[in-house]
Amino acid sequence: MPLPFLTADRTFEAASESALPYDDRERWRRPYRPGPWRVGGAALGLLLASFVLFAAVLIAVTGSVSSSGFSSAGVVLGVGVAVIGGALRLLRMGVWVSGSGLRQVGFLATRTVPWARVVSVRTVQQPVRWLGLPRTVQGQALVLVPRDRRAEDTAPLLTTHGLDFLGRPTAFDRAADAVEAWAAEYRRG
Structure with a gap:
């Protein structure tokens, strides 16, 4: 007996049905799953961000007590946070629908x-x-x-x-x- 709630092999009709009778149609939702290229690009961005954040920690730990070591660590930390923000925005991109309209997120x-x-x-x-x-x-x-x-x-x-x-x-x-x-x-x- 297949358990459709545990697999991704559901039919399109089963996937489009709401399991909850009070599902809010006014909530913004993406009517499809993000593709492997989008998820892979975001994963690579997050991997790069982990290396950048690790570099920020190393710069902060090995930097001198002067303010120049901490300022360069802050700059590298800012770059890491920007890469994380870019990866999350990449995952958010796409077409979203709700009862009020259609939203294209770039x-x-x-x-x-x-x-x-x-x-x-x-x-x-x-x-x-x-x-x-x-x-x-x-x-x-x-x-x-x-x-x-x-x-x-x-x-x-x-x-x-x-x-x-x-x-x-x-x-x-x-x-x-x-x-x-x-x-x-x-x-x-």
């Missing part, structure tokens, strides 16, 4: 679009950036069509060659379907 900026401004969310074939780099390849993108078409609204929400879905086309299809379902449900009102 590394430096977050954009929220209320459902009232959304005309449609659809999947299109177009050139997409490979792992967020300047190189483009042919792929699929989930795009938002807002009521008032502004320049910042033209960026794709999800792509098949992004950090979350590179090499995982079925995961992209499920995530795109989930975001489209949220849009269809809340656009109606």
Whole structure:
């Protein structure tokens, strides 16, 4: 007898059902799991941060009593904290949905679009950036069509060659379907 609550091999329908009857639809949630490229990049960033923090401790311990040893340890400590913050922000990036709208969290900026401004969310074939780099390849993108078409609204929400879905086309299809379902449900009102 399989125990679906203990494995990650659940079907999509079972994964989308809420185990709790009072699940709050107004809470922001990511309708997909972060991909291995995103998690691996954040893990490498945290590994680098551990070495930087260890270096800060060594500089502080072996530094002279003068203020120069402690100030350089403080600078290295600040770099380590910045690397940790960057790794955590990398994990937070992506598309989030709630009953109030759709939120696209980037590394430096977050954009929220209320459902009232959304005309449609659809999947299109177009050139997409490979792992967020300047190189483009042919792929699929989930795009938002807002009521008032502004320049910042033209960026794709999800792509098949992004950090979350590179090499995982079925995961992209499920995530795109989930975001489209949220849009269809809340656009109606």
